[in-house]
Amino acid sequence: MKKSSAILVVLVFVSGLFGKALTLTQAKYRNPQLKKFLYRAKGEKKKWAKFLLEDMPTIDLMTLDADSMLADFDALQNALDSVPWANSVPKEFFYRYVLPYRVSQEPLEYFRKNHWKELWERVKDCEDMKSAVYRLNEWAYEEMKYEPTSRWDQTAEQTLVRGIGRCEEMAILFIKACRAMGIPARDAYTPYWPFTNSNHAWVEVWTGDRWHFVGGAEMTTLDNGWFYKAVRRAAIIKGIAWGELDSADVPIYYADNGFTILNLTPDYSDTTGVSISVFDSKGEPVESVDVWISVFNFSSLRPVAHHYTDDHGKTHFVLGKAELFVSAGKDSLWDYAILPIFPGNKTTKITLQLRRTDIPDTMFWLKVVKDVSVEKDTSYKPPEISYCRHDLKQEKLTACSKDLFQHLPDSTDETKFIDCINRAGGNRENLFAFWSAHPDEHPDILKLWESMSDKDILLIDSSDWEVLWEQTMNMRKKFDELKYPDSLFWDYVANPRILWEDYTNWYPQIWKKVKKFAKYPFGKRIAKIEKVVDKIDTLVDKSYFGGMMNPVQVLRARTGGKIERLGVFVAMMRSFGIPARISWDYKAAEYFDPKSSEWKRFELAGKKKQKERKTGVVRAIFRDNGEPKTELDYYDNFSIVKIEDGAFSDLTPPNEVVDSFIVFRDIAVGDYAFLTGWRNGYGAPFIRIKPFTVGEGTTDVEVTLGIPPANMVVPGDLVIRRFKELGDEKIKDTRGRLLKKSDWKSGRVIVAFFDTEHESSLSTAKKLADVEDIPMIIFVETTSKSKAKSFCRQVGLKGRIFYGDKTKLKKILKFRQLPSILYLSDGDALLWTEGLNLNIDKCIEELH
Structure with missing residues (x-):
C-alpha cells in the first residue's frame, strides 16, 4: 500500500509523449561500463546481457557497473546449476521473469551476488518450485514487517537493513529472492481499490503448473493472501513483464518502451468487457481520444486504465467488478458515463459524445461488489521458528544499546535524537559514530537528520556523513552570505533529496559543473543555470522500470524527463546556498529571491511562448x-x-x-x-x-x-449482516477482567477484531485509532497477551484488549474476514464492516 503527502501509485498509461530515448550506442559513450559489460560477458551470459540491454531503462544505462552485473550473472548461474527445477522453466519465462535484475522503480542493485548462497541454504532440500516458494517467503517474512514508507521504492538491500517496507517493497524483496533461485516471479498490483483508499501490490510466482498469487513476506498458502477477497472486487489487476510481449495467456494492456503491462484481471474474477465509442458533436467518430476508467480513491476520481480510440473512434477494456467512472476527452471537450456492475462475465457498450466543457455540479454513488464467496485454504502452516526470527530481528532493530545513553543530548533534543536513531534502523551505528565525532554541532546535526527522509538516513555510512556534513557547512556559508532566513536552510538547501530521485550525494559533481558561475551577480547566475538546464535534452519515453533520475544521472545521460531536468535546476541552486524546491504543482522549480523575499518560478523553455501565470x-x-x-x-x-x-x-x-x-x-x-x-x-x-x-x-x-x-441511502448501506449479539464466551482482557454484556449493550462502543500480521488489519487499525471519545473493545487474534498489547501499542489503539486464537474469537463474533469492526449503540449495530477499510475513522465520526 502506498501513500505519502502526495498520492503514490505505480500507474503507467499509454501516452502520446512516449518516444525513443537514448540509443544503446549513445549510452555506451556516456557510460563506458556498458562496453565492458558486453565485452566480458561470455557464452550464455552474452545472450543475457544483450537481452537486458535491449530494453534497459535510461537510468540503469547510466548507472550500471560491469563487474557487479557480471557477478550477479555468476550468482544466478550458480543457482541454476544447483536447483533441480532449472531446466523445467520455459525459456520465455526465464528471460521475462527470472533474468531481470529489477522489479519496479527501486534503485539499481545487484541482489543475487550478495544473497544467493544464503537463499540456497533455504531451498537446497526442496524438490520443486512450490516448496521453495514457501521457504523463500518464510525468509522474507523473517527479515521484515509491513510498515508504510515514503513514496519512492527502496531496494531489497535497504529493506533488509530497515526491517520494514510497504507492500511494493515487500514484493520487491520476495520477487528478487525467487528470481535468485531460478523461480519465475513478477509484480502484480491494482492501481487503486474501488472500495477503500490506497492500492496494493503483491507477487505472482510460476511453480510449474500455473501462476499463483501471494503476498510478499506474508506466510500464507498460495492464492490465499489476506487480499484473496479484495482482488475479486478490484477494478483492474495488472502485472509487469520485462520487454515487449507479442502474445500472452491474458490480455496485453500495453507493450512498448521496453516493458509489457498484462491485464491479469481474468485470472482473479469475472470480468466486464466494455467497448467504448466516442463521437463529436455532429455524431462523427473521433480518433486518438483519451479514454479513462476511474475509481473513487483518496477523495478523487483516479484513473486505473487508459486507452486511445482507433481510427473508428473505438477502444476496448477488460475490467473487474465495480461501478466505474468512464470518461473521454480531446481538445478541451469531454464526456462521461457510469459503467454498472454486471453479473458473471459480460460484454457491454458505452457511447460518449465530446461536447461538454464544464465540470458538473452533481452527486452519485459508485457501487461496489458487497462480498465474494470463496473458500480459504489454510493447509499451509508457517513454522514457528519463522515467527521467532521475525520478532528477534524487529527487537534488534528497535533495541537501545548501552552506548546510546552516553550520546543522549540534553533537554528537548533527547526525544529528537532517539527518534532519528530509530529511523536509521540497521544503520544506527554509523549515525552514532558521526554524532560522537561532532559533540559541538549536535543541534545542527539534528536539524539535518530531521530534514532527511528515513530511506536516505539508512544509506549513509560514517565516512559519507563526514563528507555530507562538510559540504553542508560549505553551503551554509554561501546561504548566510545571501542573508536568507534560517528556516529555509535545512529543508531547501542542506537536504540532499530533491523529490523522488535515486539518492546520491550530488553536490561535488554539481558544484564542479556550476562553480564557474560564482563570479556573476545573483540575477545573471540564475540566468546561466537556467540556460544549462534548458539545453538538456527532453527524455520523452519513460520505462515502467527505474525511478526518477538524480541530477548526476541526468547530466551523464544528457537527457531527462521534465521533473528530472527541474531537479537539476534545484541541485544547482542549492549548491550556491540558494533555497530551491520543486513547485507544488510539479510544473516548475522555485528558488527564494533574497531581494523580494519571495519564491520565484523557473519553467522549462518550450516550443510555445510561456504565458504569464495568473x-x-x-x-x-x-x-x-x-x-x-x-x-x-x-x-x-x-x-x-x-x-x-x-x-x-x-x-x-x-x-x-x-x-x-x-x-x-x-x-x-x-x-x-x-x-x-x-x-x-x-x-x-x-x-x-x-x-x-x-x-x-x-x-x-x-x-x-x-x-x-x-x-x-437504502437500508443495509452501513451494516453488512444482521447483528444479534456477541457470543457469551468466557473471555478475559489483558488485565484479567471478564467481558460482560453491559460492556457492549450500554451506550456507544466500538467492537473491533484484528489479526497481528496482515496489512489489512494493521492499516485499518491505525485509522480506527484516530477515532476519539468512543470506548473500544479490541479483540486480537493471538494466544500471546504481550503480542496483543504490542499490536495495540504499535497501531495506537486504546481500549480494553482481549486476545485468543481464531476459533475462540469466532465464538464471540462470527466474522467472515478480518478486520471486523462493529459500532454499537445500546447493543444495536449502527455500522458493521469487514476487510480493509481506510475510511473507518471518517465513517464512525460522521455517524457519531
Missing part, C-alpha cells in the same frame, strides 16, 4: 450537517480537481485555516471542482462534485460533506 485565492467553507468543519485532511476528506484530457486530475496546493475557512493560494486561473466522498459499510462511495472558477481575486466556495441525503 493566480487567485480560494476560500472554502466545508459543512457537515450544516456546521463548518476545518479539521480536515487533504486527500482523506477532499481534493481539488480539474479536467485534463478528459480525466480528473487533482492538485496539491498549500493551504491554511483562517477562521471557518480553509484557504488555498497560488491557484492558477481556471475551472476546478472540490471532490468529496463518503463510503458505506461495503466501501461504496457517495461522491459529491462541487465546481468553481478561479479568477485573479478571491473565490468563495461552500462544500457539503458527510452522510448522503436520506433519499439516496
